[in-house]
Amino acid sequence: MNNEPAGKSIKDSVIAAIESGKVKMRPKWHFVARAILFTVGIIFLLLTLLFLASFIVYVLRQNGVWFAPAFGLRGVGVFVRSLPWLLIAVAALFIVALEALVRHYSFGYRKPLLYSSLAMIFLAVIGGIAIAKTPLHSGLFNQAQQNNLPVAGTLYRVYGMHPEDSVAEGIVMELKDDGFTMQDHLSEMLTVQMSDDTRFPYGTGFMEGDRVMVIGEREDNVIKAFGVRKIFDEFPVPPRRGRPQVKGGQNSPPGMQMREREGAN
Amino acid sequence: MQETDEAIAKKVQAGDIHSFGLLVERYEAKMLRYAKRFLFGYDDAADLVQEVLIKAYANIQSFDADRSFSSWLYRIAHNEFVNAIKRKGREPLSFFDPDTLFPHPATESPDREVSDNELRGMLEDSLSKLDPKYREPLVLYYYEDLDYRKIAEILRIPVSTVGVRLQRGKRALREAYNNLHLKS
Numbered sequence A: 001m002n003n004e005p006a007g008k009s010i011k012d013s014v015i016a017a018i019e020s021g022k023v024k025m026r027p028k029w030h031f032v033a034r035a036i037l038f039t040v041g042i043i044f045l046l047l048t049l050l051f052l053a054s055f056i057v058y059v060l061r062q063n064g065v066w067f068a069p070a071f072g073l074r075g076v077g078v079f080v081r082s083l084p085w086l087l088i089a090v091a092a093l094f095i096v097a098l099e100a101l102v103r104h105y106s107f108g109y110r111k112p113l114l115y116s117s118l119a120m121i122f123l124a125v126i127g128g129i130a131i132a133k134t135p136l137h138s139g140l141f142n143q144a145q146q147n148n149l150p151v152a153g154t155l156y157r158v159y160g161m162h163p164e165d166s167v168a169e170g171i172v173m174e175l176k177d178d179g180f181t182m183q184d185h186l187s188e189m190l191t192v193q194m195s196d197d198t199r200f201p202y203g204t205g206f207m208e209g210d211r212v213m214v215i216g217e218r219e220d221n222v223i224k225a226f227g228v229r230k231i232f233d234e235f236p237v238p239p240r241r242g243r244p245q246v247k248g249g250q251n252s253p254p255g256m257q258m259r260e261r262e263g264a265n
Numbered sequence B: 001m002q003e004t005d006e007a008i009a010k011k012v013q014a015g016d017i018h019s020f021g022l023l024v025e026r027y028e029a030k031m032l033r034y035a036k037r038f039l040f041g042y043d044d045a046a047d048l049v050q051e052v053l054i055k056a057y058a059n060i061q062s063f064d065a066d067r068s069f070s071s072w073l074y075r076i077a078h079n080e081f082v083n084a085i086k087r088k089g090r091e092p093l094s095f096f097d098p099d100t101l102f103p104h105p106a107t108e109s110p111d112r113e114v115s116d117n118e119l120r121g122m123l124e125d126s127l128s129k130l131d132p133k134y135r136e137p138l139v140l141y142y143y144e145d146l147d148y149r150k151i152a153e154i155l156r157i158p159v160s161t162v163g164v165r166l167q168r169g170k171r172a173l174r175e176a177y178n179n180l181h182l183k184s
Helices: A010-019 A028-065 A065-082 A085-102 A113-132 A136-145 A153-160 A254-264 B003-011 B019-038 B046-059 B069-088 B112-129 B132-143 B148-155 B159-183
Strands: A167-176 A179-184 A187-195 A212-217 A222-230
Touching: A010 B046, A028 A085, A028 A113, A028 A136, A028 A153, A028 A167, A065 A167, A065 A222, A085 A113, A113 A136, A113 B046, A153 B148, A167 A187, A167 B003, A167 B132, A179 B112, A179 B159, A187 A212, A222 B159, B003 B019, B003 B069, B019 B046, B019 B069, B019 B132, B046 B069, B069 B132, B069 B148, B112 B132, B132 B159
Parallel strands: A187 A222
Antiparallel strands: A167 A179, A167 A212, A179 A187, A212 A222
8 A cells, every 4th residue: 555655645645645546535325325325234133133032022912922921930840841943033133233232432431341232132021012013913913814914924923823722812711610611812712721720810600701821731722720820911812703792892891791791681 | 722623524514625734643543543543453444544634624513512532533433443343243232232232330530540550461461351341441541541420421321331341441451360370
């Protein structure tokens, strides 16, 4: 580079290169365009991360796995075993990519990596839970069930329609002496058998129409329940095929629908 | 009153090519000193500095005149020098630095003057023996007289990590110095 005659200073060489036109100043728009690209990249990664995180929460909620830790150590074991690790690994990759982009900015590199990574994980979890409470995923899940969702449909079909064997979530359809029958989110009818060993972390008193989560050993459509709990949260679920039409409409919580019907009688 | 670097950079951004000569004049010697101390055993320090200044001109529109021109230029130099080290492959440069992962308590040395005298001798003798990761902050702190905040901006690491690298660098320097003098 420094091929100028001996004795010529660096300043002379630099100025000569500029004046001869060998070196050109990059226009401002070049840097503006680059900054926009970076920002778009960050927004894209962030939105995809939030979508993935909320999908993970939705799937866990849909399969009932989300509520498993309420059953103690065994529940925690089921929860850890049932986590969609592939999706979590993909989400982690998005966090790494996001971190790499954010560290180009002073607000990113001024803080230790641990802080910014924890902030991103926190954002993904909180944002994921918040988005999972909206009807976004249940709507997309319905479309996937009807094969109307071209790209993400596979994702919903693979993760949303194959619940963990030892966990089930659904609506109590009929109470029996030793348990109840319930309809899960795929409209399958399951028989839940309870015994003296069955745990009820949130009490008993189940009613027809209650949303419940069951953990136990499943053989075909029979579950020997290790634990049963009611679900009180307001995560939206896709309408179940073949569910009996009751007063109160589709948007009322299932427990309410049954109670409203009983009240009307 | 002397015009600030930032004011001159603004003129260059507006198309005044010759004002860039003033900036080159102000920083040529500093950049050469930085290159020679950081890049031991590299005989192309002058070429690299010329490249740094040319890149500074080419990218001057990305400079934000509300920030420090000196930090901006040192950042370009840091990138250029690190790339030179990678190209030559003589010294190991890790992609990921665990020092940037965890927070460290801020430890700006209060006895800079006292330790200066002791350290200057060690720096002269043993700086070349250090890992570039520790050599660079020592050069910026002791030879370029930059504070922690500026060094952090140049290296794009947290301020507390600068403190950690300086402390470890000084320790490594002492060890290298002792080894050198014990052998002789």
